[in-house]
Amino acid sequence: xxxxxxxxxxxxxxxxxxxxxxxxxxxxxxxxxxxxxxxxxxxxxxxxxxxxxxxxxxxxxxxxxxxxxxxxxxxxxxxxxxxxxxxxxxxxxxxxxxxxxxxxxxxxxxxxxxxxxxxxxxxxxxxxxxxxxxxxxxxxxxxxxxxxxxxxxxxxxxxxxxxxxxxxxxxxxxxxxxxxxxxxxxxxxxxxxxxxxxxxxxxxxxxxxxxxxxxxxxxxxxxxxxxxxxxxxxxxxxxxxxxxxxxxxxxxxxxxxxxxxxxxxxxxxxxxxxxxxxxxxxxxxxxxxxxxxxxxxxxxxxxxxxxxxxxxxxxxxxxxxxxxxxxxxxxxxxxxxxxxxxxxxxxxxxxxxxxxxxxxxxxxxxxxxxxx
Ligand SMILES: [Zn+2]
Numbered sequence: 100x101x102x103x104x105x106x107x108x109x110x111x112x113x114x115x116x117x118x119x120x121x122x123x124x125x126x127x128x129x130x131x132x133x134x135x136x137x138x139x140x141x142x143x144x145x146x147x148x149x150x151x152x153x154x155x156x157x158x159x160x161x162x163x164x165x166x167x168x169x170x171x172x173x174x175x176x177x178x179x180x181x182x183x184x185x186x187x188x189x190x191x192x193x194x195x196x197x198x199x200x201x202x203x204x205x206x207x208x209x210x211x212x213x214x215x216x217x218x219x220x221x222x223x224x225x226x227x228x229x230x231x232x233x234x235x236x237x238x239x240x241x242x243x244x245x246x247x248x249x250x251x252x253x254x255x256x257x258x259x260x261x262x263x264x265x266x267x268x269x270x271x272x273x274x275x276x277x278x279x280x281x282x283x284x285x286x287x288x289x290x291x292x293x294x295x296x297x298x299x300x301x302x303x304x305x306x307x308x309x310x311x312x313x314x315x316x317x318x319x320x321x322x323x324x325x326x327x328x329x330x331x332x333x334x335x336x337x338x339x340x341x342x343x344x345x346x347x348x349x350x351x352x353x354x355x356x357x358x359x360x361x362x363x364x365x366x367x368x369x370x371x372x373x374x375x376x377x378x379x380x381x382x383x384x385x386x387x388x389x390x391x392x393x394x395x396x397x398x399x400x401x402x403x404x405x406x407x408x409x410x411x412x413x414x415x416x417x418x419x420x421x422x423x424x425x426x427x428x429x430x431x432x433x434x435x436x437x438x439x440x441x442x443x444x445x446x447x448x449x450x451x452x453x454x455x456x457x458x459x460x461x462x463x464x465x466x467x468x469x470x471x
Contacts, residue, residue, distance in 0.1 A: 112184055113183045114183070114186075117185055117187035119187050120186050124157075127159060131151070135238075136151060136235060139234075140235045158243055162247050166190070167184045167192070168215075170212045173207050174195050177199060179197055179198070179199065181195050190254075202272040203269070209263075210262070213252075213262050216247045220247030221248070223241075226240060227241040257292070258288040259288065260322075260325045271284045282333035282336070283330070286326050286330035289322060289323070290323050296318055300315030300317075338464070338466055339427050343426060344421055347457055348453050349451060352378060352449070354377060354449060355368070355377035355408045357379050357388075357412065360403065360404055360406060361395055364408055365403070374454075375391060375392045376439050377389065379408050384447065387412060413437060413439075420442050420443075440457070
């Protein structure tokens with residue numbers, strides 16, 4: 100999910116919105132100002148409806164954000180780093196590095212989002228019913244309450260990739276101790292749920308109104324598709340069981356000494372090597388970064404003699420240096436940022452590297468292994 104628009108950071112977590120949110124926000128404001136609010140309290144000034152509609156639409160996205168923040172904060176509390184939160188067409192996505200290590204952790208992280216929505220909805224409902232205030236404001240609040248309650252209930256439906264699917268996953272994992280079996284159960288349930296929603300949408304189009312039915316069909320189609328994608332990712336994970344880094348790496352790669360200049364390196368190593376990416380090493384042999392043929396070619400010929408590889412290198416995060424016996428699955432949790440996914444060291448010496456191509460090959464082989 101690309102963040103088209105950065106909103107800033109909350110509790111240190113980058114928050115952004117996808118462009119589809121702007122379309123949905125506009126649709127919500129139009130339906131509130133044009134139908135919902137005038138239907139509830141007729142005869143007010145149109146400008147009043149519009150102001151309230153826009154405020155309500157913004158509050159609706161704020162409550163979506165609260166749902167995602169709840170996931171993110173509990174994940175962080177469970178020691179899983181959170182990369183970002185993005186709001187989009189179907190709600191929010193919280194991107195985490197890695198997954199819960201225990202069923203209990205997974206259960207907590209997945210449940211807290213829908214519970215937040217239900218709590219926000221419940222509080223708004225009580226205020227809308229019991230608090231004194233202008234009827235128009237109360238009916239906007241009631242709409243907000245119903246949407247949040249609906250959101251909480253919908254997200255609890257037991258199928259991946261919904262929160263309820265993760266709850267199901269955690270429960271099956273806990274009952275059977277078999278994470279892969281839980282993967283399959285959650286993904287199948289997600290596909291089944293998607294098809295069910297599509298069927299309900301078709302029935303609604305046939306027998307009542309087309310608009311609500313169409314929306315159900317779109318959501319169902321999206322769910323079934325996402326569950327299928329998740330199934331593939333999970334299958335790859337399963338096929339990677341027992342596979343080590345040394346099985347997938349490119350062994351003994353040509354290295355790029357940080358102190359060499361681009362001209363020397365191109366004539367001595369790069370022009371003879373079969374690689375398109377090179378680990379950059381410091382004087383003591385430790386990996387400090389990576390450089391690609393493309394990056395080398397981008398240096399103007401006049402500056403090739405004065406640019407050192409060390410200045411050109413894309414820095415290598417410490418977690419991208421791995422041992423040969425580590426499980427290959429860790430690579431899936433930190434997908435390749437560029438051409439180089441990891442550098443493999445043993446006793447301080449570089450014995451291999453894992454490139455983006457190695458990763459692609461590894462995933463295809465894992466899927467083959469699964470279907471065989
Ligand atoms: Zn959620």
